[in-house]
Amino acid sequence: MDRRFHFISGLPRSGSTLLSAILAQNPRFHAGMSGPLGGAFNNLLGELSGRNEYSVFVSDAQRRRMLKGLFDNYYGPEYGAEVVFDTNRAWCSKMGQLKDLFPQGKVIACVRHVSWIIDSVEQLIRKNAFQPSSIFNYQPGGTVYSRSEGLANGDGMVGYAYNALKEAFYGGDSQNLMLLRYETLTSDPQRAIRAVYDFIGEPAYQHDFDNISYQADEFDLRAGTPGLHTVRKKVAVRERPTVLPPDVFRRFENDIFWLDPALNPHQVRVV
Template identity: 85%
Template sequence: MERRFHFISGLPRSGSTLLSAILSQNPRFHAGMSGPLGGAFNTLLGDLSGRNEYSVFITDEQRKRMLKGLFDTYYGPEYDAQVVFDTNRAWCTRMHHLKELFPQSKVIACVRHVSWIIDSVEQLVRKNTFQPSSIFNYQPGGTVYSRAEGLANGDGMVGYAYNAVKEAFYGHDTANLMLLRYETLTSDPARAMAAVYDFIGEPAYTHDFDNISYHADEFDLRAGTPGLHTVRKKIAVRERTSVLPPDVFRRFENDAFWLDPTLNPRQVRVV
């Protein structure tokens, strides 16, 4: 049976690692944290462009085969899963490419109130106060205001991903796109996963939401951000007070465009 590929994308700190940890309980599936294929895809796409003096010898069909080959090569025989979910925030900017390469593939974009994403990053920074984070290029200076600004700008970790989700949401390939809210995944994981399985067309699987397992401690430590990909064993909503100043929190509180049906002209599925 030919291996099937799906993609996890969306906003950071919005449940993509948690979703991958849940999916990985299914022995037919492989899913993990963000990996190198998104960057490799963009690099190869650029190297096959007109900036390569030999690009006159490369056809679009060859480009497609080479790009598709990245996935077949990376997920080699050591991965025995029938269904692979690759995670990268860049996939929301590659909806048409993915549709051409993998016509049956689906993209699940994880989303969350932006204020709480900024809050989550700031909480990590304060928790690891003696370890400057790769999120801010290991720079130890700045304030909560400059950090929020850096995250939210177009090249920032949050701003780039947010714009990528909007590009996919308002693009022409939305039939293969679903937005999964962090709030739904944590408060009603059974409903969230039922929607995921329905969306990707796979038979239902009974997941254990009280026994989730995922570890990326070595990666997180190297990034200067221990806990970046920590997934708690039991899924539950944990209420707390934001660590952000009120004006910073309010700046982003109306950015959840996916909650307004009038802003969803293509009827993208939002769970």
């Protein structure tokens, strides 16, 4: 099958699962939650590097074929979709490799005010107070302060994705990147999805934003975080007060660089 690949990446808790659930309504598309290919991609790159004594027998052309083969073989004939969206936060850090392997591929990075991302994770942790989460390596201790610091550091769930996003945004391959704001996706899904279709060059499809369906209950339960990938049936803005202490919330309030045109030298599309 002559299949086209695109990529969903960006910040956690910023609408990537919702975006996938909407796109999956199109029978020509396949999209879902974060999968294993990002990790497999990194592992294979490492195994084909100089740390393996047999790497002298591996050319760059072979590396490219093997890496591309991960996608071709993982998304086998049983998927049946003409267009595949693979989701992983790592893709923002792999813009150059993805452009080489998939010249027509686009990366859609979901973004959201970082304070509300930290808030969203904290709300889940409190909601599942008797189930330690994989987000924090199933450790039951800690406070809202240590959890927010752990999320935001360079190796944390949010910090890593944020740094990868900046790398993609300011890198030389940003012409293949679009940022989709969570606020736009939830308040005006029609405009958001229309922008996605325009960006990837696909004909429009009539989506039903009042009847979204997505289930990952088994995965979320195993991760000790029920609700992690829950998607409500109707796309809508749901306002509520933050559960974070004021000083924690304010710590991240200046991290929304994508809203300042002066900080967008490559004119990356922000929707």
